[in-house]
């Protein structure tokens with residue numbers, strides 16, 4: 001194997017495979033192509049990424065999101081013969097610091113088969129269209145659909161929240177008649193049905209925007225070069241708290257600086273917040289506002 005070039009030359013002129021079947025290459029591909037100087041990108045055909053876990057419950061996820069991303073990327077490299085492959089994985093749930101709010105946690109992982117190197121990025125967004133509801137009549141199902149921005153955001157209908165083998169499953173519903181038929185069919189059979197948002201990227205434009213945002217951040221992180229050795233991915237590894245209170249100067253729990261670390265040479269450096277915020281409001285200060 002040839003020696004891998006350092007810095008961004010590693011990626012120059014190479015073609016990227018996007019291991020996805022849900023049209024995510026349209027938002028991930030252009031951003032990485034531009035930031036890394038790639039020659040192009042394409043979705044990898046014949047990928048069955050749903051076998052690594054599906055939102056609508058037919059396949060349970062068994063791997064953590066980064067491991068799932070890596071499995072997808074390696075599988076994508078195998079089936080396509082491409083040596084540079086990106087994979088994506090997302091999950092929805094309560095936002096840990098404020099569990100009454102939903103969040104979308106997205107991961108991107110880039111696998112370089114030339115030397116086995118892996119780059120990854122995690123981004124959490126509070127912007128979601130995500131929910132599910134047990135419905136006992138059409139009016140309720142229709143009201144839920146309107147709240148979930150149907151039909152721009154597609155829906156899933158099945159008998160119960162937990163899907164089991166043999167149950168009916170309607171995914172990607174984007175047509176009002178088809179949605180109504182699915183709901184009324186189940187209501188007639190069983191008296192109730194479960195309706196939820198379809199969270200696959202092409203079925204949920206809000207999630208697609210979050211993936212685009214994640215790709216933009218990932219591209220920026222990979223193309224940030226270490227000032228000491230010049231290698232790529234001089235990335236944010238820590239958020240250091242202690243932003244001083246605007247009134248008393250006491251260190252608050254808000255982020256003061258971000259630490260970037262180089263995986264290649266171990267160099268690290270702390271830098272101020274990109275938003276330029278240098279002090280915190282006294283309402284967030286434990287000294288002023290205990």
Ligand SMILES: [Zn+2]
Nearest residue numbers: 226229262265
């Ligand atoms: Zn370095």
Ligand SMILES: [Zn+2]
Nearest residue numbers: 245248285288
């Ligand atoms: Zn204070």
